[in-house]
Amino acid sequence: MPGKIFTLKHTVYFNETNAMGGVAYYSNYVKWQGMAREDYFIKTVPEWKIIMQEVAKGNVNMLTVEEHSHFIRHAFFGDELIIKLQTGDIRKYSFNMTFEMVKSGTDEPIYKGWQKLAFDDFKGKFISIPDPMLKSVIEHATEEEYCKYLKRYEAEQLKTTETK
Amino acid sequence: MDIKSQIIDILSDQLGVEKDKIKLDSKIADDLGADSLDTVEMTQALEDKFNVKIHDEAIKNIKTVNDVVVYLTSKTQ
Numbered sequence: 001m002p003g004k005i006f007t008l009k010h011t012v013y014f015n016e017t018n019a020m021g022g023v024a025y026y027s028n029y030v031k032w033q034g035m036a037r038e039d040y041f042i043k044t045v046p047e048w049k050i051i052m053q054e055v056a057k058g059n060v061n062m063l064t065v066e067e068h069s070h071f072i073r074h075a076f077f078g079d080e081l082i083i084k085l086q087t088g089d090i091r092k093y094s095f096n097m098t099f100e101m102v103k104s105g106t107d108e109p110i111y112k113g114w115q116k117l118a119f120d121d122f123k124g125k126f127i128s129i130p131d132p133m134l135k136s137v138i139e140h141a142t143e144e145e146y147c148k149y150l151k152r153y154e155a156e157q158l159k160t161t162e163t164k
Numbered sequence: 165m166d167i168k169s170q171i172i173d174i175l176s177d178q179l180g181v182e183k184d185k186i187k188l189d190s191k192i193a194d195d196l197g198a199d200s201l202d203t204v205e206m207t208q209a210l211e212d213k214f215n216v217k218i219h220d221e222a223i224k225n226i227k228t229v230n231d232v233v234v235y236l237t238s239k240t241q
Contacts, residue, residue: 126204
């Protein structure tokens with residue numbers, strides 16, 4: 001079932017702040033996107049190690065093709081952040097990850113961002129989202145994005161069902 | 165729905181462009197903003213919809229929406 005939200009807690013360290021009042025330096029938010037993304041794969045895709053073996057063999061390459069950030073409020077040294085991750089815009093060869101960060105104990109977002117991930121064969125030919133990963137991606141889609149996915153691939157799913 | 169309207173529906177969904185902005189002479193890359201990933205996703209969606217195989221050589225020659233319409237009309241007749 002879709003609608004799951006993956007979360008990661010992270011405390012802001014000195015080395016993530018700048019000299020201007022100790023606020024978290026902007027590029028760290030992208031780094032935190034990456035941390036949440038990796039934790040998400042490790043914890044929600046049981047076959048993650050098999051996929052990584054395929055990466056090592058040169059069969060599957062995961063690409064970040066786009067990334068967006070919207071900075072809403074400062075984060076400071078010592079703040080505990082909750083990084084929330086969901087998926088969307090699920091297509092044959094790509095999907096988006098959306099990120100929302102709040103300070104622990106609050107609901108007010110301090111940051112919103114998203115990135116688009118795609119897969120290729122290391123030679124520039126795009127390949128489908130690996131099946132074990134797709135299952136988790138669908139489970140973490142919002143209801144709205146899940147409906148869009150169903151509508152988009154309805155015909156293909158019907159064909160698959162008919163051939164089974 | 166005619167083939168042109170079906171193609172515009174798919175391009176609108178795949179490229180995130182409003183249908184009324186998609187014209188027959190729109191260039192898929194320059195006017196509609198398709199990058200290489202968009203092109204692959206769009207091609208797959210067209211293949212699924214029309215149950216045809218669009219060959220790599222044909223994709224290289226498709227520049228405008230009209231090129232898509234002409235190509236798919238010839239493949240589906």
